[in-house]
Amino acid sequence: xxxxxxxxxxxxxxxxxxxxxxxxxxxxxxxxxxxxxxxxxxxxxxxxxxxxxxxxxxxxxxxxxxxxxxxxxxxxxxxxxxxxxxxxxxxxxxxxxxxxxxxxxxxxxxxxxxxxxxxxxxxxxxxxxxxxxxxxxxxxxxxxxxxxxxxxxxxxxxxxxxxxxxxxxxxxxxxxxxxxxxxx
Numbered sequence: 001x002x003x004x005x006x007x008x009x010x011x012x013x014x015x016x017x018x019x020x021x022x023x024x025x026x027x028x029x030x031x032x033x034x035x036x037x038x039x040x041x042x043x044x045x046x047x048x049x050x051x052x053x054x055x056x057x058x059x060x061x062x063x064x065x066x067x068x069x070x071x072x073x074x075x076x077x078x079x080x081x082x083x084x085x086x087x088x089x090x091x092x093x094x095x096x097x098x099x100x101x102x103x104x105x106x107x108x109x110x111x112x113x114x115x116x117x118x119x120x121x122x123x124x125x126x127x128x129x130x131x132x133x134x135x136x137x138x139x140x141x142x143x144x145x146x147x148x149x150x151x152x153x154x155x156x157x158x159x160x161x162x163x164x165x166x167x168x169x170x171x172x173x174x175x176x177x178x179x180x181x182x183x184x
Contacts, residue, residue: 004057004113004122011062011073012116020064020071024147027056032063032076033121040085042149047089047125049142049149051106052134055127056144061120077118086110086123093135096157101135103128131167133160 007023011030014021024030029046043058050056061078064071090103106126112119128134134141134157141152 004059004111007057007059008113008115008120011059015062015073015075015116018072020066020073022147026144026146027054029056029058029147030062030064030073031058031060033060033079033082034085044089044092044137045142045149046144047123048093048135048137048140049144050125051093051103051128052141052152053127053144056125058123058125059120060123061115061118075116075118075120077115078112078121082121086121089123093137094139096134096136096141096161098136098139101132103135130160131164133164 007028010021011023014023027050029043029050031043031046034040034043043060046056046058050058060082061076062073063076065074066072090107091100093101093103095101106128108124108126111122111124113122134152141157142149143152144150
């Protein structure tokens with residue numbers, strides 16, 4: 001059984017029994033499908049954090065409701081009107097200078113899953129390679145810590161930029177394959 005199938009099975013069990021158990025982690029975000037474009041911001045921040053950290057999975061179509069002992073998951077379902085918003089995600093991120101980044105290779109195809117008589121959408125986000133980190137959403141880079149998305153401090157961004165420059169210089173110093181010396 002795939003990881004996402006285990007998560008969806010557990011989520012369905014919790015919803016059907018009216019119970020809550022924290023399922024969100026450094027690699028999993030569970031959210032309802034927003035009604036309009038303006039509400040997508042939190043999903044975009046999570047995707048940005050997954051790109052900059054270790055990758056992750058976003059499940060759209062379930063929300064958390066209540067507090068304390070009354071806290072629970074509620075199935076809200078995948079809404080087809082949201083599909084254009086998903087297609088836009090790969091184009092939303094920039095480098096530090098604001099240049100758009102093509103991140104198509106970081107987003108395997110979205111998977112709709114049958115769920116409790118309806119559907120949810122599962123979005124997979126791959127981690128960026130070190131030489132592509134960090135990407136920014138609306139001028140801010142985020143990273144995932146536990147189940148939250150946190151701004152990456154400027155000093156950490158600076159250190160990563162320095163690492164990328166060193167990596168470029170190291171590639172320039174690599175031996176040329178199949179090159180023979182003058183004497184041989």
